[in-house]
Amino acid sequence: MPFTRNTETIAGEGQGATKKRLVGIVSVVFLVALWQIGAAVVGKEIILPSPARVLAEFISLAPTGEFLTAVLSTFLRGLEAFAASCIVGALAGFASGRSETVRAALAPLLTTIRATPVLALILLALFWFPSGFVPIFSAFLMAFPVMAASAMQGARAAPPELLEMARLFKVPRAKVFFELRLPAASPYFAAGARASLGLSWKVVVAGEVLAQPRLAIGSGLQSSRVLLDTPRVFAWALAAILLCGLTEWIFGRIVTRGAADGI
Amino acid sequence: MAYSLIAIRRSFGDLLVLDGVDIEIPPSQLLVILGPSGCGKTTLLKIVAGLDPAFEGRREGFERARFSFVFQDHRLLPWKSAVENALFALSGSGLSRAEALTRIERYVGLSGLGGHADRPIRELSGGMRQRASLVRAFAMPADFLLLDEAFQSVDLKRKRELMGVFLDLRAMERNVSILVTHDPAEALWLADRVIVLSDRPARVIDAFDVDTPRERREPGTPEVATLERRLNAALLGL
Numbered sequence: 288m289p290f291t292r293n294t295e296t297i298a299g300e301g302q303g304a305t306k307k308r309l310v311g312i313v314s315v316v317f318l319v320a321l322w323q324i325g326a327a328v329v330g331k332e333i334i335l336p337s338p339a340r341v342l343a344e345f346i347s348l349a350p351t352g353e354f355l356t357a358v359l360s361t362f363l364r365g366l367e368a369f370a371a372s373c374i375v376g377a378l379a380g381f382a383s384g385r386s387e388t389v390r391a392a393l394a395p396l397l398t399t400i401r402a403t404p405v406l407a408l409i410l411l412a413l414f415w416f417p418s419g420f421v422p423i424f425s426a427f428l429m430a431f432p433v434m435a436a437s438a439m440q441g442a443r444a445a446p447p448e449l450l451e452m453a454r455l456f457k458v459p460r461a462k463v464f465f466e467l468r469l470p471a472a473s474p475y476f477a478a479g480a481r482a483s484l485g486l487s488w489k490v491v492v493a494g495e496v497l498a499q500p501r502l503a504i505g506s507g508l509q510s511s512r513v514l515l516d517t518p519r520v521f522a523w524a525l526a527a528i529l530l531c532g533l534t535e536w537i538f539g540r541i542v543t544r545g546a547a548d549g550i
Numbered sequence: 551m552a553y554s555l556i557a558i559r560r561s562f563g564d565l566l567v568l569d570g571v572d573i574e575i576p577p578s579q580l581l582v583i584l585g586p587s588g589c590g591k592t593t594l595l596k597i598v599a600g601l602d603p604a605f606e607g608r609r610e611g612f613e614r615a616r617f618s619f620v621f622q623d624h625r626l627l628p629w630k631s632a633v634e635n636a637l638f639a640l641s642g643s644g645l646s647r648a649e650a651l652t653r654i655e656r657y658v659g660l661s662g663l664g665g666h667a668d669r670p671i672r673e674l675s676g677g678m679r680q681r682a683s684l685v686r687a688f689a690m691p692a693d694f695l696l697l698d699e700a701f702q703s704v705d706l707k708r709k710r711e712l713m714g715v716f717l718d719l720r721a722m723e724r725n726v727s728i729l730v731t732h733d734p735a736e737a738l739w740l741a742d743r744v745i746v747l748s749d750r751p752a753r754v755i756d757a758f759d760v761d762t763p764r765e766r767r768e769p770g771t772p773e774v775a776t777l778e779r780r781l782n783a784a785l786l787g788l
Contacts, residue, residue, distance in 0.1 A: 452625040455601070455617070456690065457642035466638055470629055 336518040345522040353502075358526055360502040361491060364419070365530070368426035369487040373480050375427075376434025380479070381472065383435065384442020397432045405429060409494045422494030422505065429490045430483035437479025441472030477542045484538055488531040504530070552576050553615070553726070558607035560593055567593050568605070569751035578724040582737040585747030586785060591730035594752070595696050598728060618692035618725075620700040624683040628672035632663055632682035635671065636689045643691055650689070657685045660718050662711075677708045681715055688719045695720075697729040701736060713740060717764070734781040738774055739767055746784045756784045 319338050326337040336344075348354045379397075383390035408428060412421045445468045453463045495505020504527050511519035553575040560568040567590040575581060585591050596602040597609065599617045626635045633654055640650040658667045661681045666674055671682060680700070687695055701709045701716075713736070720727060731737055737744050738760060746756040758780075762773045769778070 448621075448623060448625055449627060452619070452621065453638075455599075455619050456639040458638060459641060462638065462641050466630075467627060470627075 333515055333517050336521060340518050341521040341525065344518040345525050348519065348522050349526075354507070354526070357502045357504055357507050358530065360419075360500070361422075361495065361504040361527070362530060362534075364423050364495075364503070365426065365487050365491045365534070368423045368430060368491055369480075369484050371423075371427045372430035372434050372483045372487065376431040376479065376483065377438045377476060379431070380435035380438025381442045384439040390439070393435075397435060400428055400432050405490055405493060406497070409490075409497050412494070413498055418498040419500040419503075421498035422491040422500070422503070425494040426487045426490035430486045433486055434476075434479040434483045437475045437482070438472065441475030441479075442468070444475055445471040473545075477545075481535070481538060481542070484535060485531065488527065488534070492527050553611040554608075555594075555598070556608040556610065558594070558597060558605055558609070560590070560597065560602070560605040566751040568597075569753050570607070571747070571752060571754055573745060573754065575726055575728070578726060580720065580727045580729070580740060580742045581745065582741035582743070583728065583730045583745050583747060584734060584737045584781065584785070585730070585732065585752060586749050587732050589747050589750050590752040591732075591747065592698055594747075595698055595728065595730055598694065599696055615693040616691060617694045617696060618687045618690035620683055620687045620695070620697040622699040622702050624671075624679045626671045626679060626682055626686070629670055631669055632667045632671065632674075632678075632685055633658065635682060636686040639686050639690055645691065653691070654685065654689045656722070657688045657719055660722070661685045661715055677704060677712065680704065680708075680712050684712070684716055684719055688723055693725050695723075695725055695727040697727065699731055700729065702731070702733075709736070716740075734778055734785065735769060737781065738769075738777055739764075744777075744781070746781060749787075756780070 322335075322338050326335045326340075329335045332340060379389075379393055383393050405425065409421060409425045412424050416424055449467060449471075450463070453467055492503075492505045492508070495503035496509045497505075499506050499509060504523055507523040508520055508527075511517075511523060555571060555573045555575075558568050558571040558573075559566070571594060573581075573583075583591055583594065593602065597605050598612070599619075600609075600612065600615075626632070627638060630638065633651075636654040636657075637647070637650055640654070643650065645653070661667075661684060663678060663681050663685065666678050667682075667685075671679055674682065683700075687697075697716075701712055704712060717740070729736075729740060741760050743759045744757065745754055747753070748755045758777075760767075760777065762771075767774050769775075
């Protein structure tokens with residue numbers, strides 16, 4: 288009997304996954320349909336272009352050198368911001384988790400950054416940095432507290448009874464750090480990195496809209512807006528969405544494989 | 551060399567836990583400290599290990615002693631294998647990695663872990679985890695092996711198996727093992743010497759050697775039955 292019940296559960300889970308996917312597809316179709324209806328009702332491309340019109344614009348834009356280099360530049364900016372926020376966030380967060388003094392010292396900075404509106408930060412950065420660096424700096428500053436908050440939790444994730452075991456066996460501190468504290472913290476690092484990745488893209492593109500570097504998705508968005516080319520604004524936005532989705536998917540794969548390897 | 555605890559008293563605030571405990575420990579003995587739950591057995595074990603300096607009384611002969619531990623909750627790193635867990639613990643022993651591995655392999659061979667020795671702990675059953683914990687404890691070079699209710703969380707059959715593994719591993723290592731438990735049957739199965747503690751505040755209320763060879767220690771055999779009655783009487787305060 289238990290065996291039968293097990294197979295039923297597995298079959299049930301399989302059905303659940305299929306059902307979930309189906310609901311997802313229906314939901315996308317519904318949203319596109321809503322968009323299509325909205326576009327038909329509005330009837331003005333400059334206000335709301337139809338999905339087909341945006342797709343056509345995207346397909347015509349995609350192979351151009353201007354578009355590809357812009358996407359690549361934005362991608363590199365996002366990657367730099369993400370890498371910097373991960374490294375600094377992990378170090379700052381882990382240190383705060385381990386030491387009350389570090390935590391007290393960093394708390395005002397983190398709270399201030401968290402409360403600062405993204406746009407205020409970008410506008411200030413415009414005074415300080417060249418246009419290509421403004422998006423990176425802003426995204427880094429917005430994303431690293433997210434990573435820091437996760438890393439701080441991670442620093443406290445090692446079970447106290449395992450730490451006591453290590454202490455009783457007189458395991459050297461470095462060994463405890465690398466083989467107990469870090470592995471116990473890794474799920475928190477992964478969650479923090481995922482959250483700062485998503486945030487990095489959004490702030491990078493917002494920074495580009497205002498800073499107008501020569502090659503950037505954000506600059507493409509802004510110049511299309513100035514030309515009142517709404518379908519093109521949508522097409523650039525679509526590029527940003529795809530970039531974000533793709534990197535999150537790749538990141539998810541890496542994390543899943545890491546977990547399977549027992550990191 | 552003998553080790554001794556003399557007139558050990560320990561209080562936590564107003565709560566007196568140990569009230570003048572005397573224990574003499576000859577070398578290479580398997581000593582079982584039996585007492586009711588919460589009587590201060592773990593506290594006593596901590597004092598033996600030198601982890602609780604806030605006691606009154608004398609602790610003699612332990613100056614250079616090295617300790618190893620078996621916990622009730624195995625306390626293994628779930629993402630590491632049994633061998634890696636033992637290596638992790640032995641990194642504090644001063645042995646080289648190769649020496650440590652040699653010791654670990656020897657105990658793995660006796661433990662019945664077999665092919666499970668290289669699988670992550672989180673994939674192992676409770677019984678296999680306790681074996682891994684025993685391998686780690688024995689592989690650690692130590693004068694004392696301290697076991698805190700180490701066989702409590704498993705059913706009778708597994709408990710017998712694990713105690714068998716424990717005795718097999720112990721045959722290799724002539725250190726002092728001190729096991730605390732509240733189970734008279736476990737005490738009589740394992741002990742060279744049994745020390746019985748009273749309810750809190752704990753004092754030694756009985757102590758005797760168990761000379762019966764292990765093959766004649768099945769429950770119900772006359773010698774064991776007599777000793778078991780004696781232990782039950784002491785624990786029940788009759």
